[in-house]
Amino acid sequence: MMETTTSKNTNTNTIGLSRADYRGAPSTLCQGCGHNSISSQIVAACYELNIRPENIIKFSGIGCSSKSPTYFLNRSFGFNGLHGRMPSLAQGAMFANIHMKGLGVSGDGDTASIGMGQFKHLARRNAPMVYIVENNGVYGLTKGQFSATAEDGLVLKKQGTNSYLPVDICMEALVTNASFVARGFAGDPKQLKNLLKAAFSHVGLAVLDIISPCVTFHNKENSFHSYQWGKENEIALHDITFVPAKEEITIEDFEPGSTKEVELHDGSMVILKKLDQDYDPTNRVEALRVLEEAEHNNTMLTGLLYVEPCAKTMFDRYDLPDEPLNRMPNERLRPAPESMDKINRMLFLK
C-alpha cells in the first residue's frame, strides 16, 4: 500500500497525488485548536508516505476530536460511530479488507472515560490501525467539563477544581500490551509528523496520545494541556526520524553511537537520535518508568515510548484469504447443496 520516496516533482508524491488529494472539508473547530494541526500533520504524513487515501478507512467516536476526520482524507471512507465505541466499529469493518489501514481519531473523553473498555480491548487484540487520542483534558463539545485526563487541582471556569487523579493514556496502552505507544504534542509538528509516519508503518495497533490544547475551554498557561506549558515543559525522548522501507539510510546524518534504529514490520526504519538519555523503546517496563518519572518531575515526555514491531495482530489469529472478504462472490460464501444432507445427518436425520 505504500511506496517509498516523495517525488522530485514537489507538487506530487511518487504515486502522482498532490497534497490536495489528502485534504478534507474545511475545519469547523475553533481557530487555533490543536486538533487542526494534527489534521494537517495527518495529511502531510500520508502524502509523504505515498499512501493511497482509498486504502485508509477513517473512524471516530464522539466529541471535537471525532469531528476531525471530515477535515482530512476526503477520498477515504469514514465512519463516525458512537461515543467511546469507535474501536468496535473499526475492528468489525477492517475484516472486510485486511489490506486496508485503519485510522481512528478519538479524544480523551471518548477514550479515557466512556471508551476505556473498548480502547483496552482494541489494544489487547492488536488490531492493525493508527489510534490517535487528541488529548486536551476537557470536554469541548459540551462546553468545558473536566475529562478523565485532567490533572488533579485543575481549575476551570464553571466546574471549579478537579479533585481526581488523571488517567495516563500511554500508561494504559502499555499495560494492555499495545504494540506501539507514542506521545506527541500538537505544538511540535515536526516530531508529530514523524511519529505519525512511524505509526502508519507499524503493523499492529499504534496508539498516539497527542496533547492537543483546547484554546476555548482549557488553555491555561500553567496547565499540562496548554500550548505554553507544553512548549516550556516538553521533553523529547529523542529526535525521531522516519525512513520508509527501500529508502537508503544516509548514516552520516547521524552521529555514530548516538542513535538507535528500530526496524518496523514493513521494513521501514525509525531512527531515534539520543538526546540527554539512552532510551530503549522496545522495553515496556522502561517506558512505564520514564512516564512515571516525567509525571513526578512535572514534565511532558514526548516521542516513541514503546514499539514491538512483530507482535501478532488481530488478523494473524485467523486464516483469512488474501482477497478482500467483501469482494468474495456469493458462490464461495454459500455452501454447496450437497452439504445439506451431511448436515441433516449430523442432526440425527431419521
Next chain:
Amino acid sequence: MSQKNETKDVSSVTKVAPIINDFCITFGTVNGSGSATANTTLMRAFFQMGIPVAGKNIFPSNIQGLPTWYTLRLSKKGYLARVEHDDIVVAMNPATIEKEMEFLVPGGVLFYADNIKFEKTRDDLIYYPMPVKKIIKEVDISPSLRDYVANMVYVGIVAQMLGVDLNIIKNALIFHFKEKTKPVDINMEVITLAADWAKENLEKQDRYFVEPMDKTTGWIMADGNTAGAIGALYGGVQFTSWYPITPASSLAESVHEFEPVLRRDPQTGKETSVIVQAEDELSAIGMAIGAGWAGLRSMTSTSGPGISLMTEYLGLAYYSEVPVVVWNVQRVGPSTGLPTRTAQGDLTFSYFLGHGDADFIMLFPGSVNECFEFGWKSFDIAERLQAPIFVISDLDLGMNEWMTPKLEYPNQPMDRGKVLWEEDLEAFAEKMKTSYGRYKDVDGDGIPYRTVVGNTHPLAPYFTRGTGHDEYAYYTEDPVAWEKGMERIKKKYETAKQYTPKPEIFTEENASIGIITAGSTHFAVEEARDILAENGVKSDYLRLRSIPFHDEVYDFIRNHDRVYIVEANRDGQLKQILTINIPECAMQLRKVAKVDGLPLSAKWITEQILQQEEK
C-alpha cells in the same frame, strides 16, 4: 395410607386400556450430574422408533448441584408443546421427589432411586424402586465416573418397562459419542445391567407402553440456536461478534462449531467467516455494524440485557442504514430475571427500540426449521433493506431439542442488495439518469444505493455518520433535509413487506374466533385449537412471522369479531403492538398472555379462551 388401599386404587386406574406413545415423562435430577446424556439418549431412541417426541429442559441458573428437570412428551398426534402434568416421573433427586409426585396423574408411575427416603403419600400411583447404587457397583469403572453413568440406570429400567429395544438405545449412544466405542460400551453395560434387573425384579403394573410408529421419517432433531447458526452459515455470514449470555450463547458457539465444516473457501481452503467474542454487547454490536457497513454479511446474537446494551448502536445503524442481523433469544426479564427460563417479553422493547423515531424489522421463527430458514433469509432482507433485522427467538425454541422437518437448502439465491462497485458507479449516471448520492431514493422504494470500503471509484467514499446528513451523506442540520431523510427511511419500512415472510394462515369452516401468535407459542396454540374444536369453538389461526405487519394480518383481524393474541409475557405485548397499528379494531383483540418462565401449555390457552368465550 395402607398398602391395601394403595393396591386397590392402583388396580382400579390401571384396568383401563394401555396408553401407547402418548404420555409425558419427567426426569428429576441434580444439574451437573450428567443427566443430559441420559435424557437425550431416551429421546433419540423414541425418535428413532418413529414416535413424535419433544424434550424440554427446565434448569436453574447454576452449574452444579441444584434441581433440574427434563420432560419428554411422546405424542402420537405429533403435539410438541409442554403439558402441565406428568404420567411418569423418574426421581433421582431426594430434594424434589415430593413435589414431583404432585404432578403425576392418577395411575401415574414413579420410578425412584431406592436410596431416597420419602413418604408414599399418594395411593393412586405405581412405585418402582431403582437400585441405582447397587447396579453401578457391578460396573467395572473408576469411582470418579460412577456418578456420571448413574443416570444410565434409569435409561435401562425405563426402557425395559416401556418396551424399548436396547439396540435402539445403543444406536442413540453411538450417535451421541460420535462413534467412540469406549463410552458407548461403558454406558451400554450399565443400561443392560439395569434393564436385566428390571426384567427380573419389577412386575409391570402400569399402563404406559411404546410401540414403533412412522411419524418421524424425514425429520431431524435440533435446537433452534444450532439451526439458526447453520442457517446463518448457509446465508453466507462473514462476520459474527457476540458476548456470552444465556440463552443465546449456543447460537454463536454453533457458528463456531459448524464454520469449519461448511465455510472453508472452495478455492483457497481459507476461512470465509470470522467469529469474534467481544468484550461486551456494546462492542459486539459495534463490530457487527462495522462489518455490515463494510460489506460483510454480519450478525450478533444475544438476549434481552444484551439488546439493552446494543440499543444505541442499533439506532445509529437504523439512521445510517447499515445492514446487520441481530438474534434475540429471549429469556425472562426485567433485570437478570429468570435467565434460564423462557419468555416472549422483548416484543414491545424491540418494536420501540432506541431514541427518536425508529422502526425495526422483526422476524419470528416459529420452529427449529424456521430458525434455519430465517438464519439465511435474514441476511438477504438486511442487505436488501440496508437495515438492522431482529430475529426474535426464545429459550424454549433456542435451547431445547426439538424434532423438526429436515433442513432444506435455500430456495432463493443470495440477495446482496443495492451495492455498487467501481463499474456500477461508472455506469450509474447514464443508467439512472441522475447523479449518485449515498442516501438518494433513486428507485422510489426508499432504498438508496451504497458503496463499501475498498471501492476505489472517486464517487465511492463517503463519511458515514449518525448526525444529520443529506442525500450525498454530507453533514447538515437543515430541517427539510432531516425530515426528507426520515420520511424516506419510513418508506423503506413499508417496502420491507415485499421481502419479509408473510404470515401463515390456517382456517376452519364456520370458525367463530381468530387466534394470533408468533414464535414458539405456535406449538401450544396448534394443540389448543384442536381442544377448542372438541369443545365446540372452531378457530382460524394466523401465525405471525414478521413485523411490519402485512395486509393479511389486518384483514384477518377485520374478519373476526374476536381475535385472541397468545403470547408468553405479562402485558400482552404483541396485542399492544397490533392495537396501535389497527386502532379501529382494538376492541376485537383479546389478551391471552402469561409468563411464569415455562412454555405455555395448550391446556392453559384453551381455558383462557373458553373462559372469555363463556363456554
